[in-house]
Amino acid sequence: MKAKLINDRPKTFAIIFSTGDKVVEGLTEFAKQQRLAASQLTGIGAFAEVTLGFFVPDKKSYNKIVLREQLEVLSLVGDITLKDGAPQLHAHVVLGRSDATAHGGHLVEGIVRPTLEVVLTESPQHLCRAFDPESGLALINLK
Numbered sequence: 441m442k443a444k445l446i447n448d449r450p451k452t453f454a455i456i457f458s459t460g461d462k463v464v465e466g467l468t469e470f471a472k473q474q475r476l477a478a479s480q481l482t483g484i485g486a487f488a489e490v491t492l493g494f495f496v497p498d499k500k501s502y503n504k505i506v507l508r509e510q511l512e513v514l515s516l517v518g519d520i521t522l523k524d525g526a527p528q529l530h531a532h533v534v535l536g537r538s539d540a541t542a543h544g545g546h547l548v549e550g551i552v553r554p555t556l557e558v559v560l561t562e563s564p565q566h567l568c569r570a571f572d573p574e575s576g577l578a579l580i581n582l583k
Contacts, residue, residue, distance in 0.1 A: 441466045450562050457485065457556040464529055464549045467558070471520045471527035478563035481531070483516035485556030490535065492545035500576025504548060512536040513556060516547070520560075523569040523578050 443455045455470060457463060471479070488510060493502035518531025534544040550556070569578040 441470070443470060447561075450564060452559065452561045455558040455560055457552040457558070459488075459553045459555075461552045461556070462549055463487075463552060463556060463558075464531075464547060467520070467529050467531075467560075468527060470560075471529070476520050476527055476560075476562055477522050477568075478565060479520040479560050480563065481516070481518050481520070481558055481560040483513060483556055483558035485513045485516075486553055487511045487513060487535065487550045487556075488553035490533070490550040491548035492533070492543070493548045494545050495577070497575065502546060502548070505543075505545065507535070507543065510538070510553065511543075513550075514542065515544075516556070516558070518547070521569050521580055528569060528578070 441455060441457050441461050443453050446452050446454050457466060489508045490511060492505045495502050513533060514536045515534040516531060518529060520527050520529050531547040532544065533547045534542055536542050568581055570581040572579045
């Protein structure tokens with residue numbers, strides 16, 4: 441993974457992942473290094489393997505779906521917020537298969553092949569997550 445600051449105000453980074461890079465792991469580590477507390481991101485590229493999550497409210501947990509094939513990242517959108525003082529990535533992805541069908545969900549992890557291009561912009565205000573017992577999720581708390 442390589443990253444470059446491309447704008448100072450607001451701080452905007454181009455982050456380029458290469459074959460074999462793990463996206464969630466890489467973005468989370470990048471956020472720690474840059475001390476990011478609130479950011480939005482978008483991306484396009486491709487994965488060789490991805491784990492998606494689909495939230496089941498009654499169970500208050502995610503069903504995990506693993507796809508092990510070459511997939512186009514048609515859309516990657518998400519944010520980085522703070523949870524218990526540490527950066528937490530929350531991203532969704534839409535993926536295209538070779539037959540032009542699409543699949544998507546919560547990005548649990550993705551392994552890049554050959555590249556993933558992400559633009560990440562820091563927000564001027566920090567956002568924090570707090571556990572919501574009703575949903576079973578850590579939701580953005582606007583207090």
